[in-house]
Amino acid sequence: MQTGKLSNWSKWFLSLGFFFLYAPIIILVIFSFNKSELVTVWAGFSFRWYGELFRDPQMLGAAWISLKIAVLAASAAVVLGTMASIVMVRMGAFKGKTAFTSMITAPLVMPEVITGLSLLLLFVAMGQTLGWPGQRGMLTIWIAHVTFCTAFVAVVVSSRLQELDESIEEAAQDLGAPPWKVFFLVTLPIIAPALMSGWLLAFTLSLDDLVIASFVSGPGATTLPMQVFSSVRMGISPQINALATIIIGLASIAVLVAWWIARREGIRAVKISES
Protein backbone atom coordinates (compact mmCIF):
# COMPACT_ATOMS: atom_id res chain seq x y z
CA MET A 1 0.00 0.00 0.00
CA GLN A 2 1.15 3.51 -0.76
CA THR A 3 1.69 5.76 2.19
CA GLY A 4 0.51 9.35 2.37
CA LYS A 5 -1.85 9.06 -0.55
CA LEU A 6 -5.28 7.57 -0.35
CA SER A 7 -6.99 6.17 -3.38
CA ASN A 8 -10.31 7.72 -4.40
CA TRP A 9 -12.16 4.72 -3.13
CA SER A 10 -10.58 4.99 0.31
CA LYS A 11 -11.39 8.69 0.49
CA TRP A 12 -14.94 8.02 -0.47
CA PHE A 13 -15.43 5.37 2.19
CA LEU A 14 -13.65 7.43 4.79
CA SER A 15 -15.97 10.38 4.16
CA LEU A 16 -18.97 8.11 4.27
CA GLY A 17 -17.84 6.68 7.61
CA PHE A 18 -17.22 10.10 9.13
CA PHE A 19 -20.51 11.39 7.77
CA PHE A 20 -22.35 8.48 9.33
CA LEU A 21 -20.67 9.07 12.69
CA TYR A 22 -20.72 12.84 12.93
CA ALA A 23 -23.57 14.18 10.79
CA PRO A 24 -26.22 13.58 13.48
CA ILE A 25 -24.07 15.36 16.06
CA ILE A 26 -23.42 18.31 13.78
CA ILE A 27 -27.11 18.63 12.99
CA LEU A 28 -27.88 18.52 16.69
CA VAL A 29 -25.38 21.28 17.42
CA ILE A 30 -26.72 23.43 14.59
CA PHE A 31 -30.32 23.04 15.72
CA SER A 32 -29.43 23.95 19.30
CA PHE A 33 -29.03 27.51 17.99
CA ASN A 34 -32.44 27.42 16.34
CA LYS A 35 -34.91 30.20 17.14
CA SER A 36 -37.98 28.10 16.40
CA GLU A 37 -39.91 26.03 18.94
CA LEU A 38 -40.08 23.22 16.41
CA VAL A 39 -37.01 21.05 16.55
CA THR A 40 -36.82 20.35 12.83
CA VAL A 41 -37.70 23.73 11.35
CA TRP A 42 -34.89 26.30 11.07
CA ALA A 43 -36.00 29.84 11.91
CA GLY A 44 -32.78 31.74 12.42
CA PHE A 45 -29.88 31.85 14.88
CA SER A 46 -30.47 32.40 18.58
CA PHE A 47 -29.18 31.52 22.05
CA ARG A 48 -32.78 31.31 23.25
CA TRP A 49 -32.72 27.64 24.25
CA TYR A 50 -29.50 27.98 26.19
CA GLY A 51 -31.17 30.70 28.19
CA GLU A 52 -34.23 28.54 28.76
CA LEU A 53 -32.04 25.63 29.79
CA PHE A 54 -30.29 27.66 32.48
CA ARG A 55 -33.65 28.89 33.75
CA ASP A 56 -35.02 25.34 34.03
CA PRO A 57 -34.53 24.31 37.67
CA GLN A 58 -35.53 20.71 37.04
CA MET A 59 -32.94 20.20 34.32
CA LEU A 60 -30.19 21.90 36.32
CA GLY A 61 -31.10 19.96 39.45
CA ALA A 62 -30.98 16.68 37.54
CA ALA A 63 -27.60 17.57 36.01
CA TRP A 64 -26.22 18.41 39.46
CA ILE A 65 -27.46 15.12 40.93
CA SER A 66 -26.01 13.16 37.99
CA LEU A 67 -22.61 14.84 38.36
CA LYS A 68 -22.52 14.20 42.10
CA ILE A 69 -23.44 10.55 41.64
CA ALA A 70 -20.95 10.11 38.79
CA VAL A 71 -18.03 11.61 40.73
CA LEU A 72 -18.79 9.67 43.90
CA ALA A 73 -19.51 6.41 42.06
CA ALA A 74 -16.38 6.66 39.92
CA SER A 75 -14.21 7.38 42.97
CA ALA A 76 -15.62 4.48 44.98
CA ALA A 77 -15.40 2.16 41.96
CA VAL A 78 -11.71 3.04 41.47
CA VAL A 79 -10.92 2.16 45.10
CA LEU A 80 -12.87 -1.10 45.05
CA GLY A 81 -11.82 -2.04 41.51
CA THR A 82 -8.13 -1.50 42.32
CA MET A 83 -8.40 -3.59 45.47
CA ALA A 84 -10.10 -6.36 43.48
CA SER A 85 -7.39 -6.19 40.78
CA ILE A 86 -4.62 -6.54 43.32
CA VAL A 87 -6.32 -9.60 44.79
CA MET A 88 -6.78 -11.09 41.31
CA VAL A 89 -3.30 -10.35 39.95
CA ARG A 90 -0.91 -10.19 42.89
CA MET A 91 -2.22 -12.53 45.57
CA GLY A 92 -1.27 -15.72 43.72
CA ALA A 93 -3.52 -18.76 43.74
CA PHE A 94 -6.12 -19.03 46.49
CA LYS A 95 -9.21 -21.09 46.97
CA GLY A 96 -12.12 -19.69 44.99
CA LYS A 97 -9.95 -17.44 42.82
CA THR A 98 -11.70 -18.42 39.59
CA ALA A 99 -15.09 -17.84 41.17
CA PHE A 100 -13.95 -14.48 42.53
CA THR A 101 -12.52 -13.34 39.18
CA SER A 102 -15.58 -14.32 37.18
CA MET A 103 -17.96 -12.81 39.71
CA ILE A 104 -16.08 -9.51 39.66
CA THR A 105 -16.40 -9.27 35.91
CA ALA A 106 -19.93 -10.70 35.61
CA PRO A 107 -21.68 -7.28 35.68
CA LEU A 108 -19.92 -6.49 32.37
CA VAL A 109 -22.08 -8.97 30.50
CA MET A 110 -25.19 -8.75 32.66
CA PRO A 111 -28.10 -6.98 30.89
CA GLU A 112 -28.78 -3.65 32.60
CA VAL A 113 -32.43 -4.50 33.09
CA ILE A 114 -31.50 -7.53 35.15
CA THR A 115 -28.91 -5.63 37.20
CA GLY A 116 -31.42 -2.87 37.83
CA LEU A 117 -34.30 -5.17 38.71
CA SER A 118 -32.22 -7.38 41.01
CA LEU A 119 -30.82 -4.36 42.83
CA LEU A 120 -34.34 -2.97 43.22
CA LEU A 121 -35.50 -6.28 44.72
CA LEU A 122 -32.51 -6.29 47.04
CA PHE A 123 -33.15 -2.73 48.24
CA VAL A 124 -36.84 -3.44 48.78
CA ALA A 125 -36.09 -6.65 50.71
CA MET A 126 -33.44 -4.91 52.79
CA GLY A 127 -35.76 -2.02 53.46
CA GLN A 128 -38.43 -4.39 54.73
CA THR A 129 -36.23 -6.61 56.89
CA LEU A 130 -33.45 -4.29 58.05
CA GLY A 131 -35.21 -0.97 57.71
CA TRP A 132 -32.36 0.30 55.54
CA PRO A 133 -32.38 1.88 52.98
CA GLY A 134 -35.68 3.34 54.13
CA GLN A 135 -36.14 5.30 50.97
CA ARG A 136 -34.64 4.89 47.53
CA GLY A 137 -32.87 7.89 46.14
CA MET A 138 -29.36 9.19 45.49
CA LEU A 139 -27.79 6.71 47.88
CA THR A 140 -29.30 3.66 46.18
CA ILE A 141 -28.38 4.97 42.71
CA TRP A 142 -24.84 5.51 43.96
CA ILE A 143 -24.62 1.95 45.35
CA ALA A 144 -26.01 0.53 42.11
CA HIS A 145 -23.54 2.51 40.00
CA VAL A 146 -20.61 1.52 42.18
CA THR A 147 -21.44 -2.18 41.71
CA PHE A 148 -21.31 -2.16 37.94
CA CYS A 149 -18.58 0.48 37.58
CA THR A 150 -16.30 -1.56 39.85
CA ALA A 151 -16.34 -4.35 37.27
CA PHE A 152 -15.12 -2.00 34.52
CA VAL A 153 -12.42 -0.48 36.69
CA ALA A 154 -11.26 -3.94 37.79
CA VAL A 155 -10.81 -5.01 34.17
CA VAL A 156 -8.87 -1.86 33.19
CA VAL A 157 -6.63 -1.86 36.28
CA SER A 158 -5.92 -5.60 36.37
CA SER A 159 -4.76 -5.60 32.75
CA ARG A 160 -2.29 -2.84 33.59
CA LEU A 161 -1.22 -4.62 36.75
CA GLN A 162 -0.54 -7.79 34.78
CA GLU A 163 1.86 -5.89 32.53
CA LEU A 164 3.70 -4.42 35.50
CA ASP A 165 6.96 -6.30 36.10
CA GLU A 166 6.67 -7.78 39.59
CA SER A 167 10.39 -7.39 40.16
CA ILE A 168 9.89 -3.61 40.22
CA GLU A 169 7.83 -4.02 43.38
CA GLU A 170 10.34 -6.51 44.75
CA ALA A 171 13.13 -4.02 44.06
CA ALA A 172 11.33 -1.39 46.12
CA GLN A 173 10.93 -3.87 48.96
CA ASP A 174 14.56 -4.91 48.63
CA LEU A 175 15.59 -1.26 48.98
CA GLY A 176 13.86 -1.04 52.34
CA ALA A 177 10.23 -0.16 51.67
CA PRO A 178 7.64 -2.21 53.60
CA PRO A 179 4.74 -3.58 51.48
CA TRP A 180 2.29 -0.71 52.12
CA LYS A 181 4.94 1.82 51.15
CA VAL A 182 5.79 -0.16 48.03
CA PHE A 183 2.15 0.14 47.02
CA PHE A 184 1.92 3.89 47.51
CA LEU A 185 5.41 4.82 46.28
CA VAL A 186 5.79 2.44 43.34
CA THR A 187 2.70 0.47 42.32
CA LEU A 188 0.20 3.30 42.54
CA PRO A 189 2.19 5.91 40.57
CA ILE A 190 2.92 3.36 37.83
CA ILE A 191 -0.69 2.24 37.44
CA ALA A 192 -2.05 5.79 37.90
CA PRO A 193 -2.88 6.26 34.20
CA ALA A 194 -5.00 3.08 34.36
CA LEU A 195 -6.75 4.40 37.48
CA MET A 196 -7.41 7.66 35.67
CA SER A 197 -8.89 5.99 32.61
CA GLY A 198 -10.84 3.63 34.87
CA TRP A 199 -12.21 6.63 36.72
CA LEU A 200 -13.19 8.40 33.50
CA LEU A 201 -14.82 5.25 32.17
CA ALA A 202 -16.80 4.79 35.38
CA PHE A 203 -17.72 8.50 35.39
CA THR A 204 -19.13 8.35 31.85
CA LEU A 205 -20.92 5.07 32.46
CA SER A 206 -22.57 6.47 35.57
CA LEU A 207 -23.45 9.76 33.90
CA ASP A 208 -24.92 7.90 30.96
CA ASP A 209 -26.93 5.28 32.83
CA LEU A 210 -30.69 5.44 32.46
CA VAL A 211 -31.95 1.89 32.94
CA ILE A 212 -30.39 0.97 36.29
CA ALA A 213 -31.00 4.43 37.75
CA SER A 214 -34.69 4.25 36.73
CA PHE A 215 -35.07 1.00 38.68
CA VAL A 216 -33.34 1.98 41.92
CA SER A 217 -34.22 5.67 42.03
CA GLY A 218 -36.93 7.05 44.26
CA PRO A 219 -38.81 10.30 44.53
CA GLY A 220 -36.58 13.33 44.61
CA ALA A 221 -33.61 11.72 42.86
CA THR A 222 -33.94 12.22 39.13
CA THR A 223 -30.73 11.95 37.17
CA LEU A 224 -30.06 13.83 33.97
CA PRO A 225 -30.70 10.90 31.60
CA MET A 226 -33.99 10.22 33.44
CA GLN A 227 -34.98 13.88 33.14
CA VAL A 228 -34.05 14.01 29.45
CA PHE A 229 -35.87 10.79 28.73
CA SER A 230 -39.06 11.87 30.47
CA SER A 231 -39.06 15.32 28.84
CA VAL A 232 -38.48 13.76 25.41
CA ARG A 233 -41.58 11.69 25.96
CA MET A 234 -43.55 14.94 26.28
CA GLY A 235 -42.19 16.03 22.92
CA ILE A 236 -38.68 16.98 21.91
CA SER A 237 -37.76 20.44 23.07
CA PRO A 238 -34.83 22.33 21.45
CA GLN A 239 -33.64 22.78 25.03
CA ILE A 240 -32.38 19.17 24.89
CA ASN A 241 -30.29 20.11 21.86
CA ALA A 242 -28.71 22.92 23.83
CA LEU A 243 -27.98 20.59 26.74
CA ALA A 244 -26.46 17.98 24.39
CA THR A 245 -24.29 20.63 22.76
CA ILE A 246 -22.91 21.70 26.14
CA ILE A 247 -22.13 18.11 27.05
CA ILE A 248 -20.42 17.52 23.68
CA GLY A 249 -18.42 20.71 24.16
CA LEU A 250 -17.25 19.70 27.64
CA ALA A 251 -16.33 16.21 26.45
CA SER A 252 -14.34 17.63 23.52
CA ILE A 253 -12.45 20.00 25.80
CA ALA A 254 -11.63 17.13 28.18
CA VAL A 255 -10.33 14.99 25.30
CA LEU A 256 -8.28 17.90 23.93
CA VAL A 257 -6.71 18.61 27.31
CA ALA A 258 -5.83 14.93 27.76
CA TRP A 259 -4.31 14.84 24.27
CA TRP A 260 -2.37 18.05 24.90
CA ILE A 261 -0.92 16.73 28.17
CA ALA A 262 0.08 13.47 26.50
CA ARG A 263 1.68 15.32 23.59
CA ARG A 264 3.60 17.68 25.85
CA GLU A 265 5.01 14.69 27.79
CA GLY A 266 5.97 13.08 24.50
CA ILE A 267 7.75 16.20 23.22
CA ARG A 268 9.64 16.58 26.47
CA ALA A 269 10.79 12.96 26.29
CA VAL A 270 12.05 13.44 22.74
CA LYS A 271 13.85 16.69 23.65
CA ILE A 272 15.64 15.09 26.58
CA SER A 273 16.77 12.08 24.59
CA GLU A 274 18.07 14.34 21.81
CA SER A 275 20.08 16.61 24.09
Added chain:
Amino acid sequence: MTDAASSPMLEIRHVTKRFGQLSAVKDVNLAINKGEIFALLGGSGCGKTTLLRMMAGFETPTEGAVLIDGQDVSNVPSYKRPVNMMFQSYALFPHLTVEQNVAFGLKQDKLPKAEIEAQVHKMLGLVHMNEFAKRKPNQLSGGQRQRVALARSLAKKPKVLLLDEPMGALDKKLRSQMQLEVVDIIESVGVTCVMVTHDQEEAMTMADRVSIMHDGEIMQIGSPSEIYEFPNSRHTAEFIGSINIFDAAVQHVSPQLSQFSCPDLACTLSVEGGTNAVEGAQLGVAVRPEKILMSRGQPQQANNWVKGEVLDIAYLGGHSVYHVELDSGKVVMATTTNMDRHEQRLTWKDEVYLYWSASSAVVLYQ
Protein backbone atom coordinates in the same frame (compact mmCIF):
# COMPACT_ATOMS: atom_id res chain seq x y z
CA MET B 1 41.08 -20.07 49.80
CA THR B 2 39.06 -19.53 52.94
CA ASP B 3 40.45 -17.09 55.42
CA ALA B 4 40.21 -18.86 58.77
CA ALA B 5 40.61 -15.66 60.79
CA SER B 6 37.40 -13.97 59.60
CA SER B 7 33.94 -15.48 59.82
CA PRO B 8 31.97 -15.68 56.57
CA MET B 9 29.84 -12.69 55.53
CA LEU B 10 27.04 -14.88 54.24
CA GLU B 11 26.33 -18.37 55.41
CA ILE B 12 23.78 -20.87 54.18
CA ARG B 13 23.23 -23.69 56.68
CA HIS B 14 21.42 -26.85 55.61
CA VAL B 15 18.90 -24.87 53.62
CA THR B 16 16.07 -26.75 51.94
CA LYS B 17 13.21 -25.14 50.05
CA ARG B 18 10.15 -27.07 49.03
CA PHE B 19 7.30 -25.83 46.85
CA GLY B 20 4.55 -28.37 47.53
CA GLN B 21 6.02 -31.75 46.57
CA LEU B 22 8.92 -30.24 44.66
CA SER B 23 12.26 -29.58 46.34
CA ALA B 24 13.88 -26.63 44.61
CA VAL B 25 16.88 -26.48 46.94
CA LYS B 26 18.13 -29.54 48.84
CA ASP B 27 20.22 -29.22 51.99
CA VAL B 28 22.63 -26.60 50.68
CA ASN B 29 25.59 -25.36 52.71
CA LEU B 30 27.63 -22.36 51.67
CA ALA B 31 30.03 -19.94 53.30
CA ILE B 32 30.84 -16.78 51.38
CA ASN B 33 33.70 -14.64 52.59
CA LYS B 34 33.86 -10.91 52.99
CA GLY B 35 34.70 -9.10 49.75
CA GLU B 36 34.36 -12.21 47.64
CA ILE B 37 32.53 -12.45 44.31
CA PHE B 38 30.74 -15.78 44.34
CA ALA B 39 28.82 -17.27 41.42
CA LEU B 40 25.99 -19.79 41.53
CA LEU B 41 26.16 -21.50 38.16
CA GLY B 42 23.67 -23.97 36.78
CA GLY B 43 21.09 -24.69 34.13
CA SER B 44 17.53 -23.48 34.34
CA GLY B 45 15.51 -25.06 37.14
CA CYS B 46 18.58 -26.05 39.16
CA GLY B 47 17.46 -23.98 42.16
CA LYS B 48 20.05 -21.20 41.88
CA THR B 49 17.48 -18.41 41.63
CA THR B 50 15.45 -19.80 44.55
CA LEU B 51 18.62 -19.85 46.63
CA LEU B 52 19.36 -16.23 45.69
CA ARG B 53 15.80 -15.19 46.52
CA MET B 54 16.18 -16.79 49.95
CA MET B 55 19.31 -14.69 50.49
CA ALA B 56 17.36 -11.57 49.48
CA GLY B 57 14.41 -12.48 51.68
CA PHE B 58 11.78 -12.99 48.97
CA GLU B 59 11.47 -16.65 49.96
CA THR B 60 11.84 -18.23 53.38
CA PRO B 61 13.70 -21.52 53.71
CA THR B 62 11.56 -24.57 54.54
CA GLU B 63 14.48 -25.86 56.63
CA GLY B 64 17.84 -24.44 57.61
CA ALA B 65 19.09 -20.91 58.17
CA VAL B 66 20.52 -17.95 56.29
CA LEU B 67 23.12 -15.95 58.22
CA ILE B 68 24.41 -12.54 57.26
CA ASP B 69 27.48 -11.31 59.13
CA GLY B 70 26.80 -13.91 61.82
CA GLN B 71 23.14 -12.99 62.32
CA ASP B 72 20.32 -15.36 61.53
CA VAL B 73 18.06 -13.51 59.07
CA SER B 74 15.96 -16.49 57.95
CA ASN B 75 12.74 -14.85 59.10
CA VAL B 76 13.70 -11.22 58.50
CA PRO B 77 11.69 -9.69 55.64
CA SER B 78 13.59 -8.41 52.61
CA TYR B 79 13.06 -4.74 53.50
CA LYS B 80 14.93 -5.18 56.77
CA ARG B 81 17.92 -7.12 55.44
CA PRO B 82 21.31 -5.48 54.84
CA VAL B 83 21.26 -7.01 51.37
CA ASN B 84 20.49 -5.41 48.02
CA MET B 85 19.79 -7.03 44.71
CA MET B 86 20.23 -6.13 41.07
CA PHE B 87 17.44 -7.73 39.11
CA GLN B 88 17.72 -9.43 35.75
CA SER B 89 15.26 -6.96 34.23
CA TYR B 90 16.97 -4.18 36.29
CA ALA B 91 13.52 -3.32 37.70
CA LEU B 92 14.15 0.43 37.59
CA PHE B 93 11.20 2.52 38.71
CA PRO B 94 9.81 3.86 35.42
CA HIS B 95 8.12 6.89 37.01
CA LEU B 96 11.28 8.14 38.72
CA THR B 97 14.39 9.76 37.27
CA VAL B 98 17.80 8.14 37.46
CA GLU B 99 18.77 10.06 40.59
CA GLN B 100 15.41 9.40 42.25
CA ASN B 101 15.88 5.71 41.52
CA VAL B 102 19.28 5.71 43.21
CA ALA B 103 17.95 7.81 46.11
CA PHE B 104 14.95 5.52 46.73
CA GLY B 105 16.67 3.17 49.17
CA LEU B 106 18.40 6.00 51.01
CA LYS B 107 15.07 7.81 51.47
CA GLN B 108 13.63 4.69 53.09
CA ASP B 109 16.36 5.00 55.73
CA LYS B 110 15.24 8.61 56.38
CA LEU B 111 18.75 10.00 55.90
CA PRO B 112 19.21 13.79 55.83
CA LYS B 113 18.67 15.31 52.39
CA ALA B 114 22.23 16.56 51.92
CA GLU B 115 23.63 13.14 52.74
CA ILE B 116 21.30 11.47 50.23
CA GLU B 117 22.31 13.92 47.52
CA ALA B 118 25.99 13.39 48.18
CA GLN B 119 25.64 9.59 48.12
CA VAL B 120 23.55 9.65 44.92
CA HIS B 121 26.16 11.84 43.24
CA LYS B 122 28.94 9.54 44.39
CA MET B 123 27.15 6.41 43.18
CA LEU B 124 26.29 7.89 39.79
CA GLY B 125 29.92 9.00 39.48
CA LEU B 126 31.04 5.46 40.21
CA VAL B 127 29.05 4.13 37.25
CA HIS B 128 29.73 7.21 35.05
CA MET B 129 26.06 8.19 34.89
CA ASN B 130 26.09 11.67 36.47
CA GLU B 131 25.19 13.41 33.22
CA PHE B 132 22.07 11.26 32.89
CA ALA B 133 20.81 11.99 36.42
CA LYS B 134 17.63 13.76 35.28
CA ARG B 135 16.54 11.17 32.74
CA LYS B 136 13.80 8.61 33.05
CA PRO B 137 14.74 4.92 32.62
CA ASN B 138 12.94 4.68 29.26
CA GLN B 139 15.36 7.28 27.88
CA LEU B 140 18.39 5.08 28.57
CA SER B 141 20.08 2.28 26.63
CA GLY B 142 20.37 -1.26 28.03
CA GLY B 143 23.93 -0.74 29.27
CA GLN B 144 23.03 2.58 30.91
CA ARG B 145 20.06 0.99 32.66
CA GLN B 146 22.33 -1.66 34.06
CA ARG B 147 24.70 0.96 35.43
CA VAL B 148 21.82 2.74 37.14
CA ALA B 149 20.55 -0.56 38.58
CA LEU B 150 24.02 -1.28 39.91
CA ALA B 151 24.33 2.19 41.42
CA ARG B 152 20.92 1.82 43.04
CA SER B 153 21.77 -1.54 44.60
CA LEU B 154 25.10 -0.25 45.90
CA ALA B 155 23.77 3.07 47.22
CA LYS B 156 22.73 1.70 50.63
CA LYS B 157 26.17 0.14 51.14
CA PRO B 158 24.73 -3.35 51.58
CA LYS B 159 26.71 -6.05 53.34
CA VAL B 160 25.93 -8.40 50.47
CA LEU B 161 25.15 -7.52 46.86
CA LEU B 162 23.07 -10.01 44.92
CA LEU B 163 23.14 -10.11 41.12
CA ASP B 164 20.46 -12.07 39.28
CA GLU B 165 21.69 -12.94 35.76
CA PRO B 166 23.47 -9.56 35.64
CA MET B 167 24.19 -9.64 31.90
CA GLY B 168 21.03 -11.48 30.88
CA ALA B 169 19.38 -8.47 29.25
CA LEU B 170 22.42 -7.27 27.28
CA ASP B 171 23.57 -8.25 23.82
CA LYS B 172 26.68 -10.34 23.46
CA LYS B 173 29.20 -7.63 22.60
CA LEU B 174 28.15 -5.31 25.41
CA ARG B 175 28.12 -8.26 27.78
CA SER B 176 31.85 -8.98 27.77
CA GLN B 177 32.65 -5.29 28.20
CA MET B 178 30.21 -4.85 31.10
CA GLN B 179 31.39 -8.02 32.86
CA LEU B 180 34.80 -6.55 33.49
CA GLU B 181 33.42 -3.11 34.29
CA VAL B 182 30.95 -4.47 36.85
CA VAL B 183 33.71 -6.50 38.51
CA ASP B 184 35.89 -3.37 38.70
CA ILE B 185 33.09 -1.41 40.34
CA ILE B 186 32.24 -4.18 42.82
CA GLU B 187 35.89 -4.58 43.73
CA SER B 188 36.41 -0.84 44.17
CA VAL B 189 33.48 -0.75 46.59
CA GLY B 190 34.68 -3.95 48.25
CA VAL B 191 31.21 -5.41 48.73
CA THR B 192 30.60 -9.13 49.11
CA CYS B 193 28.75 -10.30 46.03
CA VAL B 194 26.71 -13.35 45.08
CA MET B 195 25.66 -13.72 41.48
CA VAL B 196 23.43 -16.19 39.71
CA THR B 197 24.09 -17.11 36.11
CA HIS B 198 23.61 -19.88 33.58
CA ASP B 199 26.51 -18.58 31.50
CA GLN B 200 29.76 -20.35 32.45
CA GLU B 201 31.92 -17.75 30.71
CA GLU B 202 30.27 -15.02 32.73
CA ALA B 203 30.77 -16.91 35.99
CA MET B 204 34.41 -17.64 35.21
CA THR B 205 35.16 -14.05 34.12
CA MET B 206 33.52 -12.35 37.06
CA ALA B 207 33.71 -14.65 40.07
CA ASP B 208 36.47 -15.51 42.52
CA ARG B 209 34.71 -18.76 43.35
CA VAL B 210 32.08 -20.66 41.44
CA SER B 211 29.63 -23.27 42.65
CA ILE B 212 27.97 -25.63 40.22
CA MET B 213 24.35 -26.36 41.06
CA HIS B 214 22.31 -29.19 39.66
CA ASP B 215 18.85 -30.33 40.64
CA GLY B 216 18.80 -28.29 43.86
CA GLU B 217 22.17 -29.49 45.07
CA ILE B 218 25.67 -28.04 44.97
CA MET B 219 27.93 -30.32 42.97
CA GLN B 220 31.25 -28.53 43.38
CA ILE B 221 32.68 -25.30 44.75
CA GLY B 222 36.01 -23.88 43.70
CA SER B 223 37.92 -21.23 41.81
CA PRO B 224 37.16 -21.12 38.07
CA SER B 225 40.41 -22.94 37.26
CA GLU B 226 39.87 -25.59 39.94
CA ILE B 227 36.45 -26.32 38.54
CA TYR B 228 37.70 -26.43 34.98
CA GLU B 229 40.87 -28.42 35.58
CA PHE B 230 39.69 -30.69 38.38
CA PRO B 231 35.99 -31.39 37.98
CA ASN B 232 34.80 -33.88 40.60
CA SER B 233 31.90 -35.37 38.70
CA ARG B 234 30.74 -36.12 35.19
CA HIS B 235 28.08 -33.46 35.54
CA THR B 236 30.47 -30.62 36.38
CA ALA B 237 32.95 -31.78 33.78
CA GLU B 238 30.33 -31.74 31.05
CA PHE B 239 28.68 -28.52 32.23
CA ILE B 240 31.87 -26.46 32.11
CA GLY B 241 33.50 -26.43 28.70
CA SER B 242 33.70 -29.54 26.55
CA ILE B 243 35.41 -32.73 27.64
CA ASN B 244 36.12 -36.29 26.53
CA ILE B 245 35.19 -38.95 29.05
CA PHE B 246 36.49 -42.52 28.75
CA ASP B 247 34.78 -45.28 30.70
CA ALA B 248 37.63 -47.14 32.35
CA ALA B 249 38.36 -49.83 34.94
CA VAL B 250 41.02 -49.44 37.62
CA GLN B 251 44.01 -51.65 36.88
CA HIS B 252 46.76 -50.60 39.20
CA VAL B 253 47.06 -47.78 41.73
CA SER B 254 50.19 -46.21 43.22
CA PRO B 255 50.42 -42.83 44.99
CA GLN B 256 52.18 -41.34 41.92
CA LEU B 257 50.27 -42.90 39.06
CA SER B 258 46.96 -44.66 38.54
CA GLN B 259 46.48 -47.01 35.62
CA PHE B 260 43.25 -47.91 33.92
CA SER B 261 42.15 -50.20 31.16
CA CYS B 262 39.76 -48.79 28.65
CA PRO B 263 38.01 -50.69 25.83
CA ASP B 264 38.41 -47.69 23.51
CA LEU B 265 42.22 -47.68 23.77
CA ALA B 266 44.70 -50.34 22.81
CA CYS B 267 47.19 -49.13 25.43
CA THR B 268 46.83 -48.37 29.13
CA LEU B 269 45.31 -45.14 30.39
CA SER B 270 47.39 -43.46 33.06
CA VAL B 271 46.52 -40.57 35.30
CA GLU B 272 48.90 -38.69 37.54
CA GLY B 273 48.28 -39.17 41.26
CA GLY B 274 46.64 -41.92 43.24
CA THR B 275 42.98 -42.71 43.57
CA ASN B 276 41.10 -44.17 46.48
CA ALA B 277 39.20 -46.58 44.22
CA VAL B 278 39.75 -50.32 44.44
CA GLU B 279 41.08 -52.37 41.57
CA GLY B 280 38.45 -53.26 38.99
CA ALA B 281 36.16 -50.34 39.86
CA GLN B 282 34.48 -48.63 36.91
CA LEU B 283 35.27 -44.91 36.72
CA GLY B 284 35.46 -42.12 34.18
CA VAL B 285 38.73 -40.66 32.95
CA ALA B 286 38.34 -37.22 31.43
CA VAL B 287 40.62 -35.22 29.14
CA ARG B 288 39.89 -31.69 27.87
CA PRO B 289 40.11 -31.31 24.04
CA GLU B 290 42.86 -28.66 24.20
CA LYS B 291 45.09 -31.06 26.17
CA ILE B 292 44.96 -33.71 23.43
CA LEU B 293 47.72 -33.51 20.83
CA MET B 294 47.53 -34.88 17.29
CA SER B 295 50.16 -36.32 14.98
CA ARG B 296 50.31 -38.34 11.77
CA GLY B 297 52.98 -40.66 13.12
CA GLN B 298 52.76 -42.90 16.17
CA PRO B 299 53.69 -40.94 19.33
CA GLN B 300 56.77 -41.88 21.37
CA GLN B 301 54.91 -42.86 24.53
CA ALA B 302 53.67 -46.16 25.85
CA ASN B 303 50.41 -44.98 27.40
CA ASN B 304 47.64 -42.52 26.64
CA TRP B 305 47.49 -42.68 22.87
CA VAL B 306 44.91 -43.87 20.40
CA LYS B 307 44.50 -44.08 16.63
CA GLY B 308 41.49 -42.68 14.79
CA GLU B 309 40.13 -41.04 11.66
CA VAL B 310 39.17 -37.38 11.27
CA LEU B 311 35.39 -37.27 11.12
CA ASP B 312 34.66 -33.57 11.28
CA ILE B 313 36.51 -30.27 11.61
CA ALA B 314 35.12 -27.07 13.07
CA TYR B 315 37.33 -24.17 11.98
CA LEU B 316 36.78 -21.33 14.48
CA GLY B 317 39.49 -18.92 13.30
CA GLY B 318 41.77 -18.87 16.31
CA HIS B 319 41.54 -22.59 16.80
CA SER B 320 39.98 -25.64 15.22
CA VAL B 321 38.08 -28.47 16.88
CA TYR B 322 38.69 -31.92 15.38
CA HIS B 323 36.21 -34.72 15.90
CA VAL B 324 38.13 -37.96 15.62
CA GLU B 325 36.41 -41.33 15.41
CA LEU B 326 38.28 -44.13 17.19
CA ASP B 327 38.30 -47.74 16.00
CA SER B 328 35.79 -48.50 18.75
CA GLY B 329 33.37 -45.96 17.26
CA LYS B 330 33.78 -43.43 20.07
CA VAL B 331 34.23 -39.82 18.91
CA VAL B 332 36.91 -37.78 20.69
CA MET B 333 37.34 -34.01 20.40
CA ALA B 334 40.78 -32.39 20.10
CA THR B 335 41.60 -28.72 19.70
CA THR B 336 44.57 -27.20 17.89
CA THR B 337 45.64 -23.59 17.76
CA ASN B 338 45.96 -22.23 14.24
CA MET B 339 49.37 -20.62 14.61
CA ASP B 340 50.63 -20.87 11.03
CA ARG B 341 48.57 -19.64 8.12
CA HIS B 342 49.94 -22.02 5.50
CA GLU B 343 50.38 -25.04 7.70
CA GLN B 344 49.49 -28.39 6.15
CA ARG B 345 46.51 -29.17 8.34
CA LEU B 346 44.88 -32.48 8.89
CA THR B 347 41.80 -32.93 6.81
CA TRP B 348 38.74 -35.17 6.60
CA LYS B 349 39.34 -38.95 6.52
CA ASP B 350 43.00 -38.50 7.57
CA GLU B 351 44.39 -41.16 9.87
CA VAL B 352 45.63 -39.54 13.05
CA TYR B 353 47.15 -40.43 16.41
CA LEU B 354 45.85 -38.70 19.51
CA TYR B 355 47.98 -38.54 22.64
CA TRP B 356 48.14 -36.74 25.97
CA SER B 357 50.22 -36.74 29.11
CA ALA B 358 49.26 -38.41 32.36
CA SER B 359 49.04 -35.00 34.05
CA SER B 360 46.32 -33.83 31.65
CA ALA B 361 43.73 -36.43 32.57
CA VAL B 362 41.36 -36.36 35.57
CA VAL B 363 39.53 -39.18 37.30
CA LEU B 364 35.77 -38.71 37.73
CA TYR B 365 34.27 -40.77 40.55
CA GLN B 366 30.61 -40.16 39.89
